[in-house]
Amino acid sequence: MECGKKTVPLREELWTASGDQAGLIGSGCTLCGEIFFPKKKSAFCPHCQHEGLQDATLGSRGRITTFTMVHQQPAGGFYKGPVPYAYGVVQLPDGVNVETLFTGCRPDEIRTGLEARLAIEKLYEEDDGTEVLTYKFVPTV
Amino acid sequence: MKPPGETREVVVAGIGATRWGYYPDRESYELAAEAIIDALKDAEMEWREVETAFCGSVYQGTGSGHQAVREVGLTGIPVVNVENACSSGSSAFRLAYQAVASGLHDVALAVGFEKMPKGPIPSTAFRPTELQMGFNVQPANYALETLLYMEKYGATEEDFSLITVKNRKNGALNPHARFQKPVTLEEVMNSRAVAGPLRLLHCCPLADGAAGFILCTRKKLRSKSRAVTVAASVLTSGVYGEAVYQCGMVDSVKFPPAEGMVEMSARKAYQFAGCGPEDMDVIQVYDSMAPGELWDIEKLGFCKEGEAPRLLREGVFDINGKIPANTDGGLISRGHPLGATGCGQIYEVVLQLRGEAGPRQAKEAKTGLCHTMGAGPNSSIIILKK
Numbered sequence: 139m140e141c142g143k144k145t146v147p148l149r150e151e152l153w154t155a156s157g158d159q160a161g162l163i164g165s166g167c168t169l170c171g172e173i174f175f176p177k178k179k180s181a182f183c184p185h186c187q188h189e190g191l192q193d194a195t196l197g198s199r200g201r202i203t204t205f206t207m208v209h210q211q212p213a214g215g216f217y218k219g220p221v222p223y224a225y226g227v228v229q230l231p232d233g234v235n236v237e238t239l240f241t242g243c244r245p246d247e248i249r250t251g252l253e254a255r256l257a258i259e260k261l262y263e264e265d266d267g268t269e270v271l272t273y274k275f276v277p278t279v
Numbered sequence: 280m281k282p283p284g285e286t287r288e289v290v291v292a293g294i295g296a297t298r299w300g301y302y303p304d305r306e307s308y309e310l311a312a313e314a315i316i317d318a319l320k321d322a323e324m325e326w327r328e329v330e331t332a333f334c335g336s337v338y339q340g341t342g343s344g345h346q347a348v349r350e351v352g353l354t355g356i357p358v359v360n361v362e363n364a365c366s367s368g369s370s371a372f373r374l375a376y377q378a379v380a381s382g383l384h385d386v387a388l389a390v391g392f393e394k395m396p397k398g399p400i401p402s403t404a405f406r407p408t409e410l411q412m413g414f415n416v417q418p419a420n421y422a423l424e425t426l427l428y429m430e431k432y433g434a435t436e437e438d439f440s441l442i443t444v445k446n447r448k449n450g451a452l453n454p455h456a457r458f459q460k461p462v463t464l465e466e467v468m469n470s471r472a473v474a475g476p477l478r479l480l481h482c483c484p485l486a487d488g489a490a491g492f493i494l495c496t497r498k499k500l501r502s503k504s505r506a507v508t509v510a511a512s513v514l515t516s517g518v519y520g521e522a523v524y525q526c527g528m529v530d531s532v533k534f535p536p537a538e539g540m541v542e543m544s545a546r547k548a549y550q551f552a553g554c555g556p557e558d559m560d561v562i563q564v565y566d567s568m569a570p571g572e573l574w575d576i577e578k579l580g581f582c583k584e585g586e587a588p589r590l591l592r593e594g595v596f597d598i599n600g601k602i603p604a605n606t607d608g609g610l611i612s613r614g615h616p617l618g619a620t621g622c623g624q625i626y627e628v629v630l631q632l633r634g635e636a637g638p639r640q641a642k643e644a645k646t647g648l649c650h651t652m653g654a655g656p657n658s659s660i661i662i663l664k665k
Contacts, residue, residue: 149408172533176408185519185534206422207475208413213399216410223413226423227522227529235522235529237414250430261412272412 148261148272152176154195160258162273164234166194173234198256200230202277207245218262218270228254228275242276253278283551286380289494290506291663293322296490296626299457299614302394307339307487311347311392314491314622318388319351322493323501326352329493330384335361335371335391336618347392347489362618364404365567365653366514367391368490369621369661373512375494380509385496391622392489400485400617404526404654418482419474420524421568426476428574432585436476439570440467441591443480446566446605449598450612452639457486457614481569486614490622492629507632510552510646510662515544516655523656541578541650541658548648548660549580556580559662560644561631562602563624565652566609576604579650579660603641606631617653624649625661632665 164175167183168190205226224240254275261272295317334344344360363370368391375389450456470480520531566572573587596604607627628647651659
Protein backbone atom coordinates (compact mmCIF):
# COMPACT_ATOMS: atom_id res chain seq x y z
CA MET A 139 0.00 0.00 0.00
CA GLU A 140 1.55 3.31 -1.08
CA CYS A 141 1.59 6.07 1.49
CA GLY A 142 -1.14 8.65 1.05
CA LYS A 143 -3.31 6.55 -1.24
CA LYS A 144 -6.97 6.58 -0.38
CA THR A 145 -8.20 3.12 0.57
CA VAL A 146 -11.62 1.56 1.14
CA PRO A 147 -12.46 -1.97 2.29
CA LEU A 148 -14.24 -4.24 -0.20
CA ARG A 149 -16.98 -4.53 2.42
CA GLU A 150 -17.37 -3.31 6.00
CA GLU A 151 -16.88 -5.77 8.87
CA LEU A 152 -14.86 -8.42 7.02
CA TRP A 153 -11.80 -7.78 9.19
CA THR A 154 -10.72 -5.75 12.18
CA ALA A 155 -7.58 -3.66 12.74
CA SER A 156 -4.72 -3.85 10.24
CA GLY A 157 -1.14 -5.01 9.86
CA ASP A 158 -0.05 -7.72 12.31
CA GLN A 159 -3.10 -7.07 14.47
CA ALA A 160 -5.57 -7.84 11.66
CA GLY A 161 -8.15 -10.55 12.20
CA LEU A 162 -11.17 -11.70 10.23
CA ILE A 163 -14.54 -11.09 11.85
CA GLY A 164 -16.82 -14.10 12.06
CA SER A 165 -19.89 -15.15 14.03
CA GLY A 166 -19.84 -17.79 16.76
CA CYS A 167 -22.89 -19.58 18.14
CA THR A 168 -23.19 -19.45 21.92
CA LEU A 169 -25.14 -22.74 21.94
CA CYS A 170 -23.55 -25.15 19.43
CA GLY A 171 -20.18 -23.44 18.98
CA GLU A 172 -20.34 -23.32 15.18
CA ILE A 173 -18.35 -20.51 13.58
CA PHE A 174 -19.19 -18.65 10.38
CA PHE A 175 -17.19 -16.38 8.14
CA PRO A 176 -18.06 -13.74 7.05
CA LYS A 177 -20.05 -12.67 10.11
CA LYS A 178 -23.82 -12.89 9.88
CA LYS A 179 -25.97 -9.84 10.46
CA SER A 180 -28.67 -11.97 12.05
CA ALA A 181 -28.19 -13.78 15.37
CA PHE A 182 -29.89 -16.90 13.98
CA CYS A 183 -27.58 -19.92 13.72
CA PRO A 184 -28.25 -21.95 10.55
CA HIS A 185 -26.61 -24.98 12.14
CA CYS A 186 -28.65 -25.35 15.34
CA GLN A 187 -31.34 -22.71 14.73
CA HIS A 188 -30.55 -21.03 18.07
CA GLU A 189 -30.73 -17.25 18.11
CA GLY A 190 -27.30 -16.82 19.68
CA LEU A 191 -24.69 -15.71 17.15
CA GLN A 192 -22.11 -13.23 18.41
CA ASP A 193 -19.22 -11.54 16.63
CA ALA A 194 -15.91 -13.38 16.99
CA THR A 195 -12.45 -12.25 15.88
CA LEU A 196 -10.76 -15.19 14.20
CA GLY A 197 -7.09 -16.20 14.33
CA SER A 198 -4.91 -14.79 11.56
CA ARG A 199 -3.01 -17.98 10.75
CA GLY A 200 -4.27 -21.24 9.28
CA ARG A 201 -3.49 -24.07 6.89
CA ILE A 202 -4.21 -24.35 3.18
CA THR A 203 -6.59 -27.24 2.47
CA THR A 204 -7.06 -26.73 -1.28
CA PHE A 205 -6.27 -24.16 -3.97
CA THR A 206 -6.28 -23.44 -7.69
CA MET A 207 -4.83 -20.97 -10.12
CA VAL A 208 -7.48 -19.23 -12.22
CA HIS A 209 -6.37 -18.35 -15.75
CA GLN A 210 -9.57 -16.75 -17.02
CA GLN A 211 -11.54 -13.62 -16.20
CA PRO A 212 -14.57 -14.50 -14.04
CA ALA A 213 -17.95 -13.84 -15.65
CA GLY A 214 -20.26 -11.01 -14.73
CA GLY A 215 -17.73 -8.19 -14.26
CA PHE A 216 -17.80 -8.46 -10.44
CA TYR A 217 -14.11 -9.31 -10.08
CA LYS A 218 -11.75 -6.42 -10.87
CA GLY A 219 -8.47 -7.87 -9.61
CA PRO A 220 -5.58 -9.24 -11.66
CA VAL A 221 -5.80 -12.44 -13.75
CA PRO A 222 -4.38 -15.04 -13.33
CA TYR A 223 -4.91 -15.32 -9.59
CA ALA A 224 -4.67 -18.02 -6.95
CA TYR A 225 -7.49 -18.80 -4.57
CA GLY A 226 -8.51 -21.62 -2.29
CA VAL A 227 -9.43 -22.54 1.26
CA VAL A 228 -7.60 -21.89 4.54
CA GLN A 229 -8.67 -23.69 7.70
CA LEU A 230 -8.30 -21.52 10.82
CA PRO A 231 -7.57 -23.05 14.25
CA ASP A 232 -10.86 -21.55 15.51
CA GLY A 233 -12.51 -24.36 13.50
CA VAL A 234 -13.70 -22.61 10.37
CA ASN A 235 -12.79 -22.80 6.69
CA VAL A 236 -12.33 -19.56 4.80
CA GLU A 237 -12.36 -19.12 1.04
CA THR A 238 -9.58 -16.69 0.19
CA LEU A 239 -7.28 -15.23 -2.43
CA PHE A 240 -3.59 -16.04 -2.03
CA THR A 241 -0.75 -13.53 -2.33
CA GLY A 242 2.92 -13.05 -1.56
CA CYS A 243 4.41 -16.10 -3.27
CA ARG A 244 4.78 -17.67 -6.70
CA PRO A 245 1.69 -19.69 -7.68
CA ASP A 246 3.76 -22.87 -8.13
CA GLU A 247 4.92 -22.60 -4.52
CA ILE A 248 1.43 -23.05 -3.08
CA ARG A 249 0.82 -26.47 -1.55
CA THR A 250 -1.92 -27.99 0.57
CA GLY A 251 -0.90 -28.24 4.21
CA LEU A 252 1.17 -25.05 4.10
CA GLU A 253 0.65 -22.49 6.82
CA ALA A 254 -0.75 -19.15 5.64
CA ARG A 255 -1.19 -15.81 7.39
CA LEU A 256 -3.77 -13.10 6.89
CA ALA A 257 -2.88 -9.97 4.94
CA ILE A 258 -5.07 -7.00 4.07
CA GLU A 259 -4.15 -5.95 0.55
CA LYS A 260 -5.28 -4.16 -2.56
CA LEU A 261 -7.76 -6.10 -4.68
CA TYR A 262 -7.99 -3.44 -7.39
CA GLU A 263 -7.84 0.30 -7.94
CA GLU A 264 -10.85 2.46 -8.72
CA ASP A 265 -10.67 4.89 -11.67
CA ASP A 266 -10.00 7.78 -9.23
CA GLY A 267 -7.01 5.94 -7.74
CA THR A 268 -8.79 4.72 -4.61
CA GLU A 269 -7.49 1.31 -3.57
CA VAL A 270 -10.12 -1.28 -2.71
CA LEU A 271 -8.73 -3.55 -0.01
CA THR A 272 -9.61 -7.13 0.80
CA TYR A 273 -8.38 -10.00 2.92
CA LYS A 274 -5.91 -12.46 1.43
CA PHE A 275 -3.62 -15.13 2.83
CA VAL A 276 0.14 -15.36 2.37
CA PRO A 277 1.41 -18.95 2.20
CA THR A 278 4.55 -19.50 4.29
CA VAL A 279 6.80 -21.01 1.62
CA MET B 280 -42.24 -38.19 1.06
CA LYS B 281 -45.05 -40.72 0.59
CA PRO B 282 -43.99 -44.30 -0.22
CA PRO B 283 -44.49 -45.49 -3.83
CA GLY B 284 -47.59 -47.49 -2.85
CA GLU B 285 -49.41 -44.27 -1.93
CA THR B 286 -48.69 -42.44 -5.19
CA ARG B 287 -49.79 -43.20 -8.75
CA GLU B 288 -47.52 -44.74 -11.36
CA VAL B 289 -46.21 -42.09 -13.78
CA VAL B 290 -44.93 -42.94 -17.25
CA VAL B 291 -43.00 -41.00 -19.86
CA ALA B 292 -45.32 -41.20 -22.86
CA GLY B 293 -43.42 -39.00 -25.26
CA ILE B 294 -40.04 -37.34 -25.69
CA GLY B 295 -38.77 -34.57 -27.94
CA ALA B 296 -35.51 -32.67 -28.28
CA THR B 297 -33.63 -30.29 -30.53
CA ARG B 298 -30.05 -30.93 -31.46
CA TRP B 299 -27.70 -29.36 -28.88
CA GLY B 300 -25.79 -26.55 -30.50
CA TYR B 301 -25.47 -22.86 -31.12
CA TYR B 302 -28.57 -21.12 -32.44
CA PRO B 303 -27.89 -17.42 -33.01
CA ASP B 304 -30.95 -17.17 -35.28
CA ARG B 305 -33.53 -18.93 -33.10
CA GLU B 306 -35.21 -17.79 -29.90
CA SER B 307 -35.31 -20.00 -26.81
CA TYR B 308 -39.11 -20.28 -26.98
CA GLU B 309 -38.82 -21.61 -30.54
CA LEU B 310 -36.40 -24.30 -29.38
CA ALA B 311 -38.71 -25.20 -26.48
CA ALA B 312 -41.77 -25.32 -28.75
CA GLU B 313 -39.95 -27.68 -31.12
CA ALA B 314 -39.21 -30.06 -28.24
CA ILE B 315 -42.81 -29.85 -26.94
CA ILE B 316 -44.35 -30.55 -30.36
CA ASP B 317 -41.95 -33.47 -30.94
CA ALA B 318 -42.83 -34.91 -27.52
CA LEU B 319 -46.55 -34.59 -28.26
CA LYS B 320 -46.19 -36.40 -31.59
CA ASP B 321 -44.04 -39.05 -29.97
CA ALA B 322 -46.74 -39.58 -27.32
CA GLU B 323 -49.41 -39.61 -30.07
CA MET B 324 -51.36 -37.06 -28.03
CA GLU B 325 -53.20 -33.83 -28.71
CA TRP B 326 -52.02 -30.63 -27.06
CA ARG B 327 -55.47 -30.20 -25.49
CA GLU B 328 -54.89 -33.36 -23.44
CA VAL B 329 -51.99 -31.71 -21.56
CA GLU B 330 -53.28 -30.39 -18.23
CA THR B 331 -50.28 -28.60 -16.74
CA ALA B 332 -46.82 -27.43 -17.82
CA PHE B 333 -43.50 -26.97 -16.00
CA CYS B 334 -40.77 -25.14 -17.92
CA GLY B 335 -37.15 -25.16 -16.74
CA SER B 336 -34.59 -22.57 -17.80
CA VAL B 337 -31.96 -20.41 -16.12
CA TYR B 338 -31.21 -17.43 -18.35
CA GLN B 339 -34.46 -16.90 -20.29
CA GLY B 340 -36.10 -14.57 -17.79
CA THR B 341 -39.60 -13.85 -16.59
CA GLY B 342 -42.40 -15.85 -18.13
CA SER B 343 -40.09 -17.58 -20.59
CA GLY B 344 -41.99 -20.87 -20.33
CA HIS B 345 -45.20 -19.03 -21.15
CA GLN B 346 -43.59 -17.78 -24.34
CA ALA B 347 -42.80 -21.36 -25.30
CA VAL B 348 -46.32 -22.55 -24.52
CA ARG B 349 -47.75 -19.64 -26.54
CA GLU B 350 -46.03 -21.10 -29.59
CA VAL B 351 -47.91 -24.36 -29.06
CA GLY B 352 -51.20 -22.80 -27.98
CA LEU B 353 -52.63 -21.20 -24.85
CA THR B 354 -55.35 -23.48 -23.51
CA GLY B 355 -55.76 -22.06 -20.02
CA ILE B 356 -53.55 -24.64 -18.32
CA PRO B 357 -51.20 -23.54 -15.54
CA VAL B 358 -47.66 -22.81 -16.74
CA VAL B 359 -44.94 -22.61 -14.12
CA ASN B 360 -41.38 -21.48 -14.79
CA VAL B 361 -38.68 -23.34 -12.92
CA GLU B 362 -35.23 -21.87 -12.25
CA ASN B 363 -33.07 -24.26 -10.24
CA ALA B 364 -29.61 -23.68 -11.74
CA CYS B 365 -28.22 -26.70 -13.59
CA SER B 366 -31.03 -28.83 -12.13
CA SER B 367 -33.80 -26.64 -13.59
CA GLY B 368 -34.83 -29.20 -16.21
CA SER B 369 -34.73 -32.08 -13.72
CA SER B 370 -36.73 -29.98 -11.27
CA ALA B 371 -39.37 -29.18 -13.92
CA PHE B 372 -39.55 -32.91 -14.67
CA ARG B 373 -39.98 -33.66 -10.97
CA LEU B 374 -42.86 -31.17 -10.66
CA ALA B 375 -44.61 -32.71 -13.68
CA TYR B 376 -44.03 -36.13 -12.13
CA GLN B 377 -45.50 -34.95 -8.82
CA ALA B 378 -48.55 -33.48 -10.57
CA VAL B 379 -49.41 -36.88 -12.03
CA ALA B 380 -48.20 -39.05 -9.13
CA SER B 381 -50.32 -37.05 -6.67
CA GLY B 382 -53.48 -37.60 -8.69
CA LEU B 383 -53.99 -33.90 -9.37
CA HIS B 384 -53.43 -34.26 -13.14
CA ASP B 385 -53.40 -37.14 -15.61
CA VAL B 386 -51.16 -35.58 -18.28
CA ALA B 387 -48.32 -33.12 -17.64
CA LEU B 388 -45.60 -31.48 -19.70
CA ALA B 389 -42.02 -30.93 -18.58
CA VAL B 390 -39.62 -29.01 -20.76
CA GLY B 391 -36.08 -27.74 -20.25
CA PHE B 392 -34.74 -25.12 -22.63
CA GLU B 393 -31.91 -22.65 -22.86
CA LYS B 394 -30.02 -20.21 -25.00
CA MET B 395 -26.73 -19.65 -23.21
CA PRO B 396 -25.14 -16.24 -22.75
CA LYS B 397 -21.68 -16.10 -24.34
CA GLY B 398 -18.53 -16.83 -22.36
CA PRO B 399 -18.11 -18.36 -18.91
CA ILE B 400 -21.30 -19.12 -16.96
CA PRO B 401 -22.34 -15.93 -15.13
CA SER B 402 -23.47 -17.71 -11.97
CA THR B 403 -25.20 -15.62 -9.36
CA ALA B 404 -25.29 -18.46 -6.82
CA PHE B 405 -22.70 -16.57 -4.77
CA ARG B 406 -22.73 -13.86 -2.12
CA PRO B 407 -21.63 -10.39 -3.35
CA THR B 408 -18.20 -10.54 -1.67
CA GLU B 409 -17.52 -13.95 -3.21
CA LEU B 410 -18.33 -12.56 -6.66
CA GLN B 411 -16.03 -9.58 -6.11
CA MET B 412 -13.21 -11.88 -4.93
CA GLY B 413 -13.42 -13.98 -8.12
CA PHE B 414 -14.72 -17.18 -6.55
CA ASN B 415 -17.40 -17.62 -9.27
CA VAL B 416 -15.40 -19.51 -11.89
CA GLN B 417 -16.98 -22.91 -12.36
CA PRO B 418 -13.86 -24.78 -13.51
CA ALA B 419 -12.00 -23.27 -10.54
CA ASN B 420 -14.73 -24.41 -8.15
CA TYR B 421 -14.31 -27.94 -9.47
CA ALA B 422 -10.51 -27.58 -9.41
CA LEU B 423 -10.62 -27.13 -5.61
CA GLU B 424 -12.58 -30.38 -5.28
CA THR B 425 -10.41 -32.14 -7.87
CA LEU B 426 -7.22 -31.42 -5.94
CA LEU B 427 -8.78 -32.88 -2.78
CA TYR B 428 -9.91 -35.98 -4.72
CA MET B 429 -6.45 -36.44 -6.27
CA GLU B 430 -4.71 -36.12 -2.91
CA LYS B 431 -7.12 -38.48 -1.16
CA TYR B 432 -7.16 -41.28 -3.74
CA GLY B 433 -4.00 -40.77 -5.80
CA ALA B 434 -6.02 -39.97 -8.93
CA THR B 435 -4.10 -38.26 -11.71
CA GLU B 436 -4.79 -35.74 -14.45
CA GLU B 437 -4.65 -38.63 -16.89
CA ASP B 438 -7.48 -40.35 -14.98
CA PHE B 439 -9.97 -37.58 -15.54
CA SER B 440 -8.65 -36.82 -19.01
CA LEU B 441 -9.81 -40.34 -19.89
CA ILE B 442 -13.37 -39.29 -18.94
CA THR B 443 -13.21 -36.63 -21.66
CA VAL B 444 -11.82 -39.19 -24.13
CA LYS B 445 -14.64 -41.67 -23.31
CA ASN B 446 -17.40 -39.07 -23.47
CA ARG B 447 -16.18 -37.49 -26.70
CA LYS B 448 -16.00 -41.00 -28.19
CA ASN B 449 -19.65 -41.55 -27.20
CA GLY B 450 -20.61 -38.10 -28.46
CA ALA B 451 -19.28 -39.02 -31.89
CA LEU B 452 -22.12 -41.56 -32.05
CA ASN B 453 -24.78 -39.01 -31.10
CA PRO B 454 -26.20 -36.91 -33.94
CA HIS B 455 -27.72 -34.53 -31.32
CA ALA B 456 -24.40 -33.78 -29.56
CA ARG B 457 -22.76 -30.39 -29.94
CA PHE B 458 -19.31 -31.99 -30.34
CA GLN B 459 -19.28 -35.12 -32.50
CA LYS B 460 -15.54 -35.48 -32.94
CA PRO B 461 -13.47 -37.77 -30.67
CA VAL B 462 -10.36 -36.39 -28.96
CA THR B 463 -7.12 -38.12 -27.95
CA LEU B 464 -5.64 -38.25 -24.47
CA GLU B 465 -2.77 -36.06 -25.71
CA GLU B 466 -5.17 -33.42 -27.03
CA VAL B 467 -6.94 -33.28 -23.66
CA MET B 468 -3.74 -33.09 -21.62
CA ASN B 469 -2.22 -30.47 -23.91
CA SER B 470 -5.28 -28.20 -24.00
CA ARG B 471 -4.85 -24.84 -22.31
CA ALA B 472 -4.94 -24.52 -18.52
CA VAL B 473 -8.20 -23.01 -17.24
CA ALA B 474 -7.91 -23.52 -13.48
CA GLY B 475 -5.18 -25.94 -12.41
CA PRO B 476 -5.40 -28.95 -12.56
CA LEU B 477 -8.29 -28.48 -15.01
CA ARG B 478 -7.76 -27.75 -18.70
CA LEU B 479 -10.11 -26.61 -21.43
CA LEU B 480 -11.04 -30.11 -22.60
CA HIS B 481 -11.94 -31.14 -19.05
CA CYS B 482 -14.73 -28.54 -19.16
CA CYS B 483 -18.06 -29.08 -20.90
CA PRO B 484 -18.91 -26.65 -23.68
CA LEU B 485 -22.06 -24.55 -23.44
CA ALA B 486 -24.96 -25.26 -25.77
CA ASP B 487 -28.44 -24.08 -26.69
CA GLY B 488 -31.37 -26.42 -27.07
CA ALA B 489 -34.43 -27.97 -25.50
CA ALA B 490 -35.88 -31.32 -24.48
CA GLY B 491 -39.44 -32.02 -23.38
CA PHE B 492 -41.57 -34.85 -22.06
CA ILE B 493 -45.21 -35.82 -21.81
CA LEU B 494 -45.79 -37.56 -18.50
CA CYS B 495 -49.06 -39.33 -17.76
CA THR B 496 -50.82 -42.17 -16.03
CA ARG B 497 -50.59 -45.63 -17.61
CA LYS B 498 -54.29 -45.37 -18.46
CA LYS B 499 -53.74 -42.33 -20.67
CA LEU B 500 -50.99 -44.00 -22.71
CA ARG B 501 -51.41 -44.44 -26.47
CA SER B 502 -48.37 -46.63 -27.09
CA LYS B 503 -47.77 -48.95 -24.15
CA SER B 504 -44.78 -50.68 -25.75
CA ARG B 505 -42.66 -47.52 -25.78
CA ALA B 506 -43.62 -46.21 -22.33
CA VAL B 507 -41.00 -45.84 -19.61
CA THR B 508 -41.95 -45.67 -15.93
CA VAL B 509 -40.58 -42.98 -13.62
CA ALA B 510 -39.44 -45.19 -10.74
CA ALA B 511 -38.14 -42.26 -8.66
CA SER B 512 -37.59 -38.53 -8.96
CA VAL B 513 -35.75 -37.08 -5.98
CA LEU B 514 -34.27 -33.64 -5.36
CA THR B 515 -31.88 -32.92 -2.49
CA SER B 516 -30.95 -29.27 -2.12
CA GLY B 517 -27.89 -29.29 0.10
CA VAL B 518 -26.96 -30.71 3.48
CA TYR B 519 -25.45 -28.74 6.34
CA GLY B 520 -21.68 -28.63 6.51
CA GLU B 521 -20.76 -29.94 3.07
CA ALA B 522 -18.57 -27.87 0.77
CA VAL B 523 -20.11 -26.87 -2.55
CA TYR B 524 -17.63 -24.47 -4.10
CA GLN B 525 -20.03 -23.79 -7.01
CA CYS B 526 -21.99 -21.62 -4.60
CA GLY B 527 -19.26 -20.50 -2.22
CA MET B 528 -19.96 -23.10 0.48
CA VAL B 529 -17.05 -24.50 2.50
CA ASP B 530 -16.97 -27.58 4.73
CA SER B 531 -17.98 -27.12 8.34
CA VAL B 532 -14.94 -28.04 10.43
CA LYS B 533 -16.96 -28.67 13.58
CA PHE B 534 -20.09 -30.25 12.11
CA PRO B 535 -19.33 -32.25 8.97
CA PRO B 536 -22.44 -33.95 7.52
CA ALA B 537 -23.12 -37.61 8.32
CA GLU B 538 -24.15 -38.09 4.69
CA GLY B 539 -23.32 -35.97 1.64
CA MET B 540 -25.96 -34.39 -0.58
CA VAL B 541 -25.39 -36.72 -3.56
CA GLU B 542 -25.30 -39.80 -1.37
CA MET B 543 -28.54 -38.72 0.33
CA SER B 544 -30.34 -38.11 -2.97
CA ALA B 545 -29.17 -41.48 -4.30
CA ARG B 546 -30.20 -43.34 -1.15
CA LYS B 547 -33.68 -41.80 -1.23
CA ALA B 548 -34.11 -42.54 -4.94
CA TYR B 549 -33.00 -46.18 -4.63
CA GLN B 550 -35.27 -46.59 -1.63
CA PHE B 551 -38.28 -45.17 -3.46
CA ALA B 552 -37.60 -47.15 -6.63
CA GLY B 553 -36.99 -50.35 -4.70
CA CYS B 554 -33.69 -51.02 -6.42
CA GLY B 555 -30.00 -50.23 -6.08
CA PRO B 556 -26.99 -49.20 -8.11
CA GLU B 557 -26.43 -52.83 -9.10
CA ASP B 558 -29.74 -52.73 -11.02
CA MET B 559 -28.77 -49.85 -13.32
CA ASP B 560 -28.09 -50.80 -16.95
CA VAL B 561 -27.26 -47.29 -18.15
CA ILE B 562 -26.43 -44.07 -16.28
CA GLN B 563 -26.19 -40.39 -17.03
CA VAL B 564 -23.83 -38.77 -14.56
CA TYR B 565 -22.90 -35.15 -14.12
CA ASP B 566 -19.73 -34.40 -16.09
CA SER B 567 -19.82 -30.61 -16.36
CA MET B 568 -16.14 -31.01 -15.45
CA ALA B 569 -14.50 -34.35 -16.29
CA PRO B 570 -13.29 -35.29 -12.77
CA GLY B 571 -16.83 -34.78 -11.44
CA GLU B 572 -17.94 -37.91 -13.28
CA LEU B 573 -15.41 -39.97 -11.30
CA TRP B 574 -16.59 -38.96 -7.83
CA ASP B 575 -20.19 -38.82 -8.99
CA ILE B 576 -20.05 -42.51 -9.96
CA GLU B 577 -18.59 -43.30 -6.54
CA LYS B 578 -21.07 -41.21 -4.55
CA LEU B 579 -23.98 -42.81 -6.41
CA GLY B 580 -22.79 -46.18 -5.15
CA PHE B 581 -21.56 -47.75 -8.41
CA CYS B 582 -18.20 -48.51 -6.81
CA LYS B 583 -16.20 -47.74 -3.68
CA GLU B 584 -14.57 -44.35 -3.10
CA GLY B 585 -11.43 -43.94 -5.18
CA GLU B 586 -12.17 -46.93 -7.44
CA ALA B 587 -13.73 -45.12 -10.42
CA PRO B 588 -10.41 -44.25 -12.17
CA ARG B 589 -9.36 -47.93 -12.26
CA LEU B 590 -12.78 -49.12 -13.44
CA LEU B 591 -12.79 -46.41 -16.12
CA ARG B 592 -9.49 -47.76 -17.48
CA GLU B 593 -10.96 -51.28 -17.43
CA GLY B 594 -13.81 -50.09 -19.67
CA VAL B 595 -16.58 -50.62 -17.10
CA PHE B 596 -18.19 -47.28 -18.04
CA ASP B 597 -17.94 -47.74 -21.83
CA ILE B 598 -21.10 -48.25 -23.88
CA ASN B 599 -20.39 -52.00 -24.00
CA GLY B 600 -19.13 -52.07 -20.41
CA LYS B 601 -20.93 -53.23 -17.27
CA ILE B 602 -22.19 -49.74 -16.34
CA PRO B 603 -22.40 -47.59 -19.48
CA ALA B 604 -22.03 -43.96 -18.37
CA ASN B 605 -22.94 -40.88 -20.43
CA THR B 606 -23.73 -42.91 -23.53
CA ASP B 607 -24.74 -39.75 -25.43
CA GLY B 608 -21.39 -38.10 -24.72
CA GLY B 609 -22.51 -36.41 -21.51
CA LEU B 610 -22.26 -32.68 -20.94
CA ILE B 611 -18.74 -32.85 -22.37
CA SER B 612 -20.02 -33.74 -25.87
CA ARG B 613 -23.69 -32.79 -25.70
CA GLY B 614 -22.87 -29.40 -24.24
CA HIS B 615 -24.40 -27.69 -21.22
CA PRO B 616 -27.62 -25.76 -21.88
CA LEU B 617 -28.11 -25.13 -18.14
CA GLY B 618 -31.87 -25.29 -17.79
CA ALA B 619 -32.16 -28.09 -20.35
CA THR B 620 -29.29 -30.30 -19.23
CA GLY B 621 -31.29 -32.52 -16.87
CA CYS B 622 -33.88 -33.05 -19.62
CA GLY B 623 -31.09 -33.95 -22.06
CA GLN B 624 -30.04 -36.72 -19.68
CA ILE B 625 -33.59 -38.03 -19.31
CA TYR B 626 -34.06 -37.95 -23.10
CA GLU B 627 -31.02 -40.19 -23.55
CA VAL B 628 -32.02 -42.71 -20.89
CA VAL B 629 -35.55 -43.00 -22.33
CA LEU B 630 -34.03 -43.65 -25.78
CA GLN B 631 -31.76 -46.29 -24.28
CA LEU B 632 -34.59 -48.03 -22.42
CA ARG B 633 -36.71 -48.06 -25.57
CA GLY B 634 -33.80 -49.54 -27.49
CA GLU B 635 -33.74 -46.55 -29.85
CA ALA B 636 -30.21 -45.28 -29.20
CA GLY B 637 -28.80 -46.57 -32.49
CA PRO B 638 -25.02 -47.10 -32.64
CA ARG B 639 -24.63 -46.11 -28.98
CA GLN B 640 -27.29 -48.51 -27.70
CA ALA B 641 -26.36 -50.19 -24.40
CA LYS B 642 -27.24 -53.86 -24.24
CA GLU B 643 -30.35 -55.02 -22.37
CA ALA B 644 -31.08 -51.60 -20.91
CA LYS B 645 -34.10 -52.00 -18.64
CA THR B 646 -33.33 -49.53 -15.85
CA GLY B 647 -31.43 -46.25 -15.98
CA LEU B 648 -30.45 -43.35 -13.76
CA CYS B 649 -29.90 -39.64 -14.38
CA HIS B 650 -27.98 -37.47 -11.96
CA THR B 651 -27.93 -33.69 -12.26
CA MET B 652 -25.85 -31.56 -9.89
CA GLY B 653 -25.30 -27.92 -9.64
CA ALA B 654 -25.24 -24.62 -7.91
CA GLY B 655 -27.79 -23.99 -5.27
CA PRO B 656 -26.72 -26.67 -4.40
CA ASN B 657 -28.92 -29.35 -5.90
CA SER B 658 -28.62 -33.06 -6.53
CA SER B 659 -31.40 -34.55 -8.64
CA ILE B 660 -31.80 -38.28 -9.21
CA ILE B 661 -34.29 -39.70 -11.68
CA ILE B 662 -34.63 -43.46 -12.08
CA LEU B 663 -36.46 -44.75 -15.15
CA LYS B 664 -37.62 -48.32 -15.79
CA LYS B 665 -38.80 -50.08 -18.92
